[in-house]
Amino acid sequence: MEKIIPFTIKDLAKITNHRSGEIKFGEKMITVPKDTDSLEFLKTCEAKYVLFGIPEDIGIRANYGRPGAASAWDSAIKSIANIQHNRFCKGSQLFVLGQLNVSAEMKEVEHLDFNDIDDRSKLSQLVEKIDKDVSHIIFNIIKLGKIPIIIGGGHNNSYGNIKGTALAKGKPINAVNFDAHSDFRILEGRHSGNGFSYAYEEGFLKKYFIFGLHENYTSKNVLDIIKKIEDRVRYNTYDSINIRKEKDFNQEMALALEFINDDFFGIEIDLDSIPNIACSAMTFSGFSVEQLRQFISYFAKNKNAAYLHICEGAPDLGEEKNNHLIGKLIGYLVTDFIKTNIT
Numbered sequence: 001m002e003k004i005i006p007f008t009i010k011d012l013a014k015i016t017n018h019r020s021g022e023i024k025f026g027e028k029m030i031t032v033p034k035d036t037d038s039l040e041f042l043k044t045c046e047a048k049y050v051l052f053g054i055p056e057d058i059g060i061r062a063n064y065g066r067p068g069a070a071s072a073w074d075s076a077i078k079s080i081a082n083i084q085h086n087r088f089c090k091g092s093q094l095f096v097l098g099q100l101n102v103s104a105e106m107k108e109v110e111h112l113d114f115n116d117i118d119d120r121s122k123l124s125q126l127v128e129k130i131d132k133d134v135s136h137i138i139f140n141i142i143k144l145g146k147i148p149i150i151i152g153g154g155h156n157n158s159y160g161n162i163k164g165t166a167l168a169k170g171k172p173i174n175a176v177n178f179d180a181h182s183d184f185r186i187l188e189g190r191h192s193g194n195g196f197s198y199a200y201e202e203g204f205l206k207k208y209f210i211f212g213l214h215e216n217y218t219s220k221n222v223l224d225i226i227k228k229i230e231d232r233v234r235y236n237t238y239d240s241i242n243i244r245k246e247k248d249f250n251q252e253m254a255l256a257l258e259f260i261n262d263d264f265f266g267i268e269i270d271l272d273s274i275p276n277i278a279c280s281a282m283t284f285s286g287f288s289v290e291q292l293r294q295f296i297s298y299f300a301k302n303k304n305a306a307y308l309h310i311c312e313g314a315p316d317l318g319e320e321k322n323n324h325l326i327g328k329l330i331g332y333l334v335t336d337f338i339k340t341n342i343t
C-alpha cells in the first residue's frame with residue numbers, strides 16, 4: 001500500500017468546520033495513526049467502509065476526453081467531513097484510507113497530446129500502471145472483509161475495482177453501471193471508455209448490466225457486440241425509461257438486480273449520466289439526482305454489493321463559485337450507500 005498518501009487526523013481537522021453543539025463526520029471518521037501501516041491498522045479497525053480517492057484523469061485524456069476529474073476527491077472529502085454525524089448516519093463507519101499517489105503520472109501527462117499516436121500509447125501505459133495499483137489496493141481492502149468506496153478519477157478505474165474484487169473473492173464478479181455510456185469500447189489500449197470490456201475479456205467480469213445508456217452515444221459496433229453476449233451483458237436505455245416511458249425505472253432496477261445478483265457485484269456510478277454535472281462528457285439530459293440516489297439505495301441493500309465507485313465528476317470543469325457542489329453530491333451518494341448497505 002506504499003502508493004497511498006494516507007489521510008491524517010490533521011488533514012481531517014483542517015477541512016472540518018467545527019461548530020459548538022454539533023458533531024461532524026470529520027470529528028468521527030477514522031484515520032490511520034501516525035507511523036502506522038494503513039493495512040495493519042485496517043485489520044484492527046472496526047469501520048466497515050473504506051474511503052479511497054483516485055485523483056487522476058489520465059484515462060479520460062487517453063479517451064479523447066476533457067481532463068478535470070482529478071479534482072473530485074478533494075471536493076468530496078471536504079464535503080463528507082462536514083456531514084452531520086447523527087442518528088441517521090455515523091461518521092465512525094468510515095475509515096478514510098487516503099488517496100492514490102498519482103502525482104508523478106499526472107505531471108507526466110501534462111504535455112501529452114491524444115492526437116499524437118506515441119503520446120496516446122504513453123497515456124494508455126500510464127493507465128495500465130494505475131490499474132495495477134488500484135487492483136492491488138482494492139484486493140487488500142476486500143480481503144480484509146471491508147467495503148471500498150472509491151472516488152475517482154476516470155471510469156478507467158472500474159477495471160482495477162473489478163479485478164481487485166474478483167481476485168480477493170477468488171472468482172469473477174458482476175457489475176451494475178449507472179452510466180450514459182457502456183465503457184465497453186474495443187481493446188485498443190486502456191482508457192476510460194473500455195474498463196469493462198478489458199475486465200470482461202480478462203475474465204474478471206462475469207455479468208454486466210449497463211443502466212440508462214444514452215442511445216445517441218452508443219455505437220452500432222458496441223450494440224452488436226453486446227447483442228452477441230446477452231447472456232452476460234445487458235442494458236436498458238435512458239431514453240426508453242425517462243423519455244418514451246416504455247420501461248419503468250423501478251421495474252428496470254429489479255430486472256438489473258435479478259441479472260447480477262447471483263454473485264458479488266460492484267456498483268459503478270458515472271456522474272456523466274446526470275444533467276448539469278461538470279464532467280468530461282457533461283450533458284443537459286439524463287436521470288435526476290433523486291433517481292441516482294434511489295438507485296444506490298436500492299442496490300446497496302443487497303448482501304452481494306461489494307463496493308461503490310463514483311467517478312468522472314470534474315469540479316475543475318465547473319463554475320468556479322459552485323465547484324463544491326460535486327463534492328456535496330458525492331457526499332449524498334456515499335451516505336445513501338452506507339445507510340442501506342447491509343453486508
Ligand SMILES: N=CN[C@@H](CCC(=O)O)C(=O)O
Nearest residue numbers: 065066155181192193280281
Ligand atoms: N467513461 C466515459 N466514457 C465515455 C465518455 C468519453 C468522454 O467524453 O470523456 C465514452 O467513452 O464514450
